[in-house]
Amino acid sequence: MLLVSYPSTNSSFCTESKECLEYLLVCKTDEYEVRHYSPTRWVSTDAEAYFMGVGAAMAFRRLFQYINGANEGGFQMEMTAPVLVKIPEETRMWEPAVYSLGFPLPAAYQEKPPAPTSNKLYFSEMPEMDVYVRSYGGWMLSVTSRLHAHLLTEELGRVGASYNHSYHYGVGYDSPLKLLNRHNEVWYVSEGELVSSS
Numbered sequence: 001m002l003l004v005s006y007p008s009t010n011s012s013f014c015t016e017s018k019e020c021l022e023y024l025l026v027c028k029t030d031e032y033e034v035r036h037y038s039p040t041r042w043v044s045t046d047a048e049a050y051f052m053g054v055g056a057a058m059a060f061r062r063l064f065q066y067i068n069g070a071n072e073g074g075f076q077m078e079m080t081a082p083v084l085v086k087i088p089e090e091t092r093m094w095e096p097a098v099y100s101l102g103f104p105l106p107a108a109y110q111e112k113p114p115a116p117t118s119n120k121l122y123f124s125e126m127p128e129m130d131v132y133v134r135s136y137g138g139w140m141l142s143v144t145s146r147l148h149a150h151l152l153t154e155e156l157g158r159v160g161a162s163y164n165h166s167y168h169y170g171v172g173y174d175s176p177l178k179l180l181n182r183h184n185e186v187w188y189v190s191e192g193e194l195v196s197s198s
Helices: 052-067 142-159
Strands: 024-028 033-037 040-049 083-088 097-104 121-126 129-136 167-172 184-189
Touching: 040 052, 052 083, 052 097, 052 121, 052 142, 097 121, 129 142, 142 167, 142 184
Parallel strands: none
Antiparallel strands: 024 033, 033 129, 040 097, 040 121, 083 097, 083 167, 129 184, 167 184
8 A cells, every 4th residue: 555645735845736745854954854755656757868858858748748648548637746857876978878757646546547558658666765855946957966966965975874876866846837936856865874963
């Protein structure tokens, strides 16, 4: 049984979606937050590209078509938040990387989501997990995402936090049409004892 707590009550930055992924704030320092997430089901797709922004745009279009009716039954669903991009940590400039993008399925479709009509889409389970989170404004571009990921890993290294080093998540909450007060995040999945001292 997947545990999902919708609708959002504690995300002041999640203003454009009726359903937002809920979390429990474990602690907060000047540099990051530690959050606890319950298991959820996502609709996901992978895109190979040299830049995160290009891969994310291709993948976003596929997922948006799915919630707009490109599924068995032609169900139209409300946009949920956040959009999660799984970014491999080791990417080389001259080689494309595979970026995995996901939307959390609406609460009504968590148990039995309609099958996608595209074979490039699949359902994924996000397990129960604790994440280290750094928030930033503006646009989630390859360069800004990498910068904030770097700043977060530096801080996690400084406090001796253990986390998964093989990938991180780029997390966006706003539609491309929103110009002001945008909110993005970088997540690293915690491994072992949580560190929340500054």
